[in-house]
Amino acid sequence: MDFLIGVDGGGTATRAWLAGRDGAVIGRGLAGPSALGQGIAAAWIQVEQAIRGAFQDARLAVPSWRRCAVGAGLSGVSNRSWRDAFVERNIGFARLAAETDSFTMLLGAHGGRPGAIVAAGTGSIGEVLRPDGSRFTAGGWGFPVGDEGSGAWLGLHAVRVAQCAIDGRIAAGALARRVFAVCGSDRDSVQAWCDQAGQFAYAQLAPAVFETEQTDPSAAHLLGHAVAALETIASAIDPDGVLPLAVCGSVGRQLAPRLAPALRARLVEPADGPAAGALALIRRLVDQEELHPA
Template sequence: MQARQFLIGVDGGGTGTRVVLADAHGAELAQGAAGASGLALGVERAWQAIEAACAQAFASAGLAFDWAHCALGCGLAGVNNRDWLAAFVASAPKLAALDVQSDAYTTLVGAHGGAPGVIVAVGTGSIAAVLDADGACRVAGGYGFPSGDEASGAWLGLRAVVHAQRSLDGRARPDAFSEALLAHIGAADRDALVVWLCEANQTAYAGLAPVVLAHRQHPVASALLAQAGADIAQLVDALDASGALPVALCGGLAANLAESVPPSHRARLRPPLADSAHGALELARRAHALARAATGEAT
């Protein structure tokens, strides 16, 4: 008897990993979650997080977990770095099939069901992508932390912490916003903040985004959110200057940033049909079908 086969869609970013487990026909069985698997944080860490999330999903479904019976579709942050991508693929366990794309692409597939449209994904990082009528995918932004990823959690945190710095040395008056930032960081004085800044990575800065959102009426936070909204609009315009395609704002910060998008672009926003993990599940389905066809198995 042939062993049962499974499809797994993986959405991996700088803050967390989500997976969707389905049977070979695409019927969803369970979901799982684990820590970050964005490739900027290391290939070994990425595979550890993906394995933990998959193991959780199999356990939830009451099934035995064996990589050899899994077709994996991955949408990961950081695959635009070719060296990271090559190392990730080379480190893969023995799988039934594997396809790895950017989390932008899987978000796009999930959000519009494979139909033409634009997405702007805002989470720990950010990126925009469009799928045109010819099926071609183009991206804008997503150059990575710290120089890019406009409107992302890390982008907000990196800029918000400047207010905390200024409040500590007298360039700005200490207030509830600066105190909340310092409390989140755990820094009571300048030296403690410097230590945190020397060690902080993209994920750590993104952890400050909820503090910004909680103080969105503060002038500094308000200006940051307004700039984030303007950057989102600029990303959309770069990919669809005609304004003809639907736009889905996706990712962990989407709901909180929608009101900051200029009215002209906010009117074009549509709820995503599905998320990046389900877009990655479609990659797994395709990879599984190709692997079966290559071995002459019936589909």
């Protein structure tokens, strides 16, 4: 194997980092969302596109996939049947390791050392790596039944605010009007939008919640609930509150300053991101296999 590749795939985008056998990054690629909940075949299309983009960025011809080992941290891998289906569709890579995107984010954030993360972007999850090497996950049950405090969760509840305004159950405030601008302002239009919308579409409404917070109590209320949800996840993964905590993701970073003081006291800046964590994961696995061949 001549190339190591770390892939970070979520509900918004897919990033691929390309490295030589020494682990030094030589190229980066970007593609669309590859969360497994959006379909295994669709996820592979985006993963392959991101990897090809990384070779293009490195000014290298795309080689035979048999020369490549891939570590992929993907949203949805916690669903075992989705993970198995993704691995079974391996398009020819010599080595393919599929992990949760939260675990590769954890590896990247703490440089492989013990620590905890709460991640809130399109979805949300918490994960911890304890000093004894054990792991634990909280949240991350997926949209729409879980992922509290995430961008998709905020967007879903923003649409509910707009629906209540259309019904006359509440007055149409700034947040409802922002949703109307995207989804339409009558029952049929909003219903049609909801029938077609998925996790990614709802997450695109999250910025409207932050932007209307000062003028709309509904938006402020939603953000308060989002903060409480992330605090609950953080407490669940590290009840004793002894490990360093990194808050990751676009929504998480905006909400981090609002966390309770005890949590803020443990916050650390992530050392690196999930693509770096995925690359570290596959490098470690390949090195172990070469040291201890079957």
